Amino acid sequence: MNLGSFYTPKDIVLKAYAMLEKRLELRDFLLFDSSCGYGDFFLASKAYKYLGADIDSKALSKVASHIPTLHSNSLESVSRKKFGIQENKKLIIIGNPPYNDKTSIIRNAIKQSNCNIDEKLKHRDLGISFLRSYAVLEPDFVCVLHPLSYLIKKANFNALKIFKENYCLIDSLLVSSSNFTKAKTHFPIIIALYERKLGGMDYEFIKSYSFNTDEGKTLRLKDFDFITKYVNKYPNKQSKGKAVAYFHTLRDINALKRNKTFLSKESPNAIRVFADNLKYYYYIHHFKSFANRLPYYFGNLDVFIDNESFLKSAKDFMSLESNAKIESYFTKLFKECV
Known part of the structure; x- marks a missing residue:
């Protein structure tokens, strides 16, 4: 058995x-x-x-x-x-x-x-x-x-x-x-x-x-600022307001590697995204592109962020395509954390 x-x-x-x-x-x-x-x-x-x-x-x-x-x-x-x-x-x-x-x-x-x-x-x-x-x-x-x-x-x-x-x-x-x-x-x-x-x-x-x-x-968990402070990880169908996008359920970094990010329509696994936190879901989308640089022991952590640094350049993340500034942000973040 x-x-x-x-x-x-x-x-x-x-x-x-x-x-x-x-x-x-x-x-x-x-x-x-x-x-x-x-x-x-x-x-x-x-x-x-x-x-x-x-x-x-x-x-x-x-x-x-x-x-x-x-x-x-x-x-x-x-x-x-x-x-x-x-x-x-x-x-x-x-x-x-x-x-x-x-x-x-x-x-x-x-x-x-x-x-x-x-x-x-x-x-x-x-x-x-x-x-x-x-x-x-x-x-x-x-x-x-x-x-x-x-x-x-x-x-x-x-x-x-x-x-x-x-x-x-x-x-x-x-x-x-x-x-x-x-x-x-x-x-x-x-x-x-x-x-x-x-x-x-x-x-x-x-x-x-x-x-x-x-x-x-x-x-050490205490050393991280996790994205869960700023966004929902799971479907939030009861949340009021007009959704501007839909995003796949988040579990941890390994699940993010396997799953989609933005979705074309609502589904049972969809998080309703609103204008005031859309930038953070773009952040998660880009985090996925660089997550393979992290060692295995990060696999079950939530997505993490340097929020102060991110907010200074959030406009650079508001696209599905990566750029040099985004790569520079993650290179610095991962170097500090690993």
Whole structure:
């Protein structure tokens, strides 16, 4: 059964262990991977206590024979008792859980599953369901891979619910999805280490958090002025006034690369554009032309802008054709941000 899983390269696994081992004595813990697949996170070179579970019995047959495993749906009837984990056992959850948005058209063929999920864990993205399931098991730490979008997109972050309310990010490293797939558009995957903490984390914490990348760069949401301060991202049919143009729904920079900008007529995916913010939609149109210059870890960000600089030359953007001034603006903006 393929629920959107990608198996994890050894060098990525070792980066996760380096994050853990610099903080913790892992021999004191049980390391549990509830979606272990072939057992990529079970290192033969380490004398650690492991436990694995997976819904795919064929994958489990490839796990090293000395590792205890359970053929199980890890999102149904979730409890420590189900997995044979003592209530007082010091526990770390590790791994690379499946992540896929069942409402997305991307790779839709692998997303149709009859997998039963506990009601409080259900979400359209299985990865978010897995993170919720970890909170139920109350591990001391969680060290897993997941899309950065789970944290930096506010709706996704809020969807983490019991996980974000009980766990706080204490270390991280961003790597490219190109490590897992040959798709043309790459997005940031976070190797994330969370600690169980009273009060968890809120979105203000995430906005101020400095994410380190595998290339030695940093990314912090608080450092950006996003276009969402000035325009609608989604269809706004109820907005009053006369539309002067229509624009395709915006999600993030990667979606902008794939989708149209201005539309010839209204449609279910159309944003109604008005005269007072038309200049910003021209800006987004031109941003698309230069977005491929940005590294992968910008992929799930909203379109960003230096609004003060833009307003000084907005008239230069009011055409579908690029010019030297527009290119100069984006060259400077990207140089400052990357």
